[in-house]
Amino acid sequence: MDTETTPSKRTGGRSAAVIHNVRKAVEELVREKGSERVTVPMIAERAGVNPTSIYRRWGDLPTLINDIATYRLDPNRRLPEHDDIREDLAAWARELVEHYRKPVNAALLRGGASAAGERQADCLRDRRTEAGMLLARHPESAVTADQIIDGVIAPIIYRVIFLPWTLDDTTADDLVDRLLR
Amino acid sequence: MDTETTPSKRTGGRSAAVIHNVRKAVEELVREKGSERVTVPMIAERAGVNPTSIYRRWGDLPTLINDIATYRLDPNRRLPEHDDIREDLAAWARELVEHYRKPVNAALLRGGASAAGERQADCLRDRRTEAGMLLARHPESAVTADQIIDGVIAPIIYRVIFLPWTLDDTTADDLVDRLLR
Structure with a gap:
């Protein structure tokens, strides 16, 4: 569910409208110009x-772009629930690839990357939590969350940032197969 | 060898001094403020x-930052020459980790990341070429350049950008061991 449809009592409708309009403006402008412009x-x-109003709420532009990049892949969406870890990881990785094959999502990730490093980017912390949740459903699996980050998430995000044209329909399954081999 | 010590006849000494001063200014400012500021x-x-003069030579800021990030890891340095691929890959990966553990190099990479995607970043194209050169010296090895990018380069670069505090003295060897297992 989108945040702007459930504004808290404290922030109220007007503030929720500001958040909605700012997010929409960022997405449009990033799509038109690229995040660095x-x-x-x-x-x-x-x-x-x-x-x-923007500086008061978000502090600075990198924080705002990071907030939008996080918001776009809903951390409350349902995770895959298959009988084996390979199917779960592959479905989850395919979802990530699909998300970042949309140019606006890739541009937002690149914008967030330029501001990362000092603090952990929220969108990626969510992915690490999800890897842990998938593993918890399959306690028999021989891989760790760190290995999933290195073997599946890192190559996908690396391609999104530097080689987006190499992401294709088999990327997710290939990486998961290699991890579990 | 640094580019500014071998200016071409066409650009001459004054132009070489401009390049030198601009590079130095970018490195200092990125170190002081972070590339996005x-x-x-x-x-x-x-x-x-x-x-x-800056716009005329580099076109825009992302291109300039990308140029500096490229220049800092000398593409003409000697590559490792051991008897087995594991030693070569590990030495090469350790060099990359060492380079990007320096905060200014990591900040420049993040700055380059925000402008990447449309064109291939030069510094990373060099790493791919190097992976190919190492493999050519060890034709018996069972890995491909793409697998080296996914299994060694991508996790290192991902950490540099998002989790620099997880890069340590064992990162390079661990990734190469996992790739060749």
Whole structure:
């Protein structure tokens, strides 16, 4: 469920509308110009809000872009539930590949990458949590969450950032097969 | 050998000095502020050149940052030459980890990441070429260049960007061991 349909009592409808408009403006501008050419004044103008409101809520542009990149892959969506770990991991990895084959999602990830490093990017912390949840359903599996990050998530994210044209329909299954071989 | 010590006849000494000063300014500013907060006017002021000279030579800021990130890991350095592929790959991967454990190199890579995707980043194309050269010296090895990228380069670069504090003295050897197992 989208955050803007369930605004908290404290922030109220007007604030939720600001969040919605700012997110929409960022997505449009990143799609049109690429994340590295988007500025806060541009976003404010497109969203019809004051730049001060953006700085007050998000602090700076990298934090805002990171927030949008996180929001787009819903951390509350259902995870795959198959009988074996290979099927679960492959379905989960295919979902990630599909998500990042959309150019706007890849552009947002690249924008988030430029601000990462100091703190852990939220969208990737979610993926690590999900890897742990899949493993918990299959206690017999011989791989660890770290190995899933290195063997499946890292190659997908590396391609999204640097080689997006190499992501195809077999990428996810190939990486999972190699991990479990 | 540094590029600025061998300026071509055409560009001459003055132009080489501009390149040197701009590179130095970018490295200092990225170290001080992080790549996403550096602007062309800031670089021009620090380097003592006109912003126009920067735009004329590099086109835009992402291209400039990418150029610096490339330049810092010398593509003409000697590659390892051991008797077996495991030793060669491990030495090469350790060198990469060491390079990117320096915060300024990691910051430059993150800056380059935000501009990647449309074109292939030069610094990473060099790594792919190097993987091919190492394999050519060991024709008996059962891995491909793509597997080296997915299994060694991608996890290192992923950590550099998102989890730099997880890079340690065993990362390179662990990844190569897992690849060749």
